[in-house]
Amino acid sequence: MAELKRLSESRDLTRIERIGAHSHIRGLGLDNSLEARAASEGMVGQLPARRAAGLILELIRQGKIAGRAVLLAGQPGTGKTALAMGIAKSLGAETPFASVAASELFSLELSKTEALTQAFRRAIGVRIKEEAEIIEGEVVEISIDRPLSAAAGSSAGPSGATAPGKTGRLTLKTTDMETVYELGGKMIEALGKEKVQSGDVIALDKASGKVTKLGRSIGRSRDYDAVGPHTKFVKCPEGELQKRKEVVHCVIT
Structure with missing residues (x-):
């Protein structure tokens, strides 16, 4: 012992x-x-x-x-x-x-x-290059639905009823198009972790669900009187929202 x-x-x-x-x-x-x-x-x-x-x-x-x-x-x-x-x-x-x-x-x-x-x-860090399907655009709006709690007295299993996961919608745009995407719980969590908000330019990896914040849209630069010293302004992406790009993943052991 x-x-x-x-x-x-x-x-x-x-x-x-x-x-x-x-x-x-x-x-x-x-x-x-x-x-x-x-x-x-x-x-x-x-x-x-x-x-x-x-x-x-x-x-x-x-x-x-x-x-x-x-x-x-x-x-x-x-x-x-x-x-x-x-x-x-x-x-x-x-x-x-x-x-x-x-x-x-x-x-x-x-x-x-x-x-x-x-x-x-x-x-030690390792860089891995690969081609991936990327959704890249400027965030127009993020809408999160409030999950409904289980109704009292409703039929439930032995462990009781559980509230459904969060759902929502993400509106992205480029200079040529605008699309609304349905969000699940994991994607909502990833967006919240990166503190994504309206006016940010982001990239979504379709395979892994990874969210990368590329910067703040130049078109929204006048929304605030003062911004942080590390705020990076980028142009709104052009063309299609979904594109195939070569991405680099950095893996730290």
């Missing part, structure tokens, strides 16, 4: 949840000439180091640093992790970033080799 208890209490490195002290970082805070701004994209100070990190960033983008590593050295609290995260954020939102501290490795009930192996696996 003691052995079973010990196994049930063992922890996995991938299950540790850490509070991100650098969650505010959005990039390296560089201008077009790779010069570091005093305060930008969540980065403050360390101008020479950020400028050097910008050169590393360009080498990565050009594919000239494949198979190599970069060593950042310095005293604790000088921004080494922040620089590494800034590079990852500048490479794109789908670039994996894994951080592990030595104290974690020595406090886990598994071998150090296995702990490092799990950390390396979390830092």
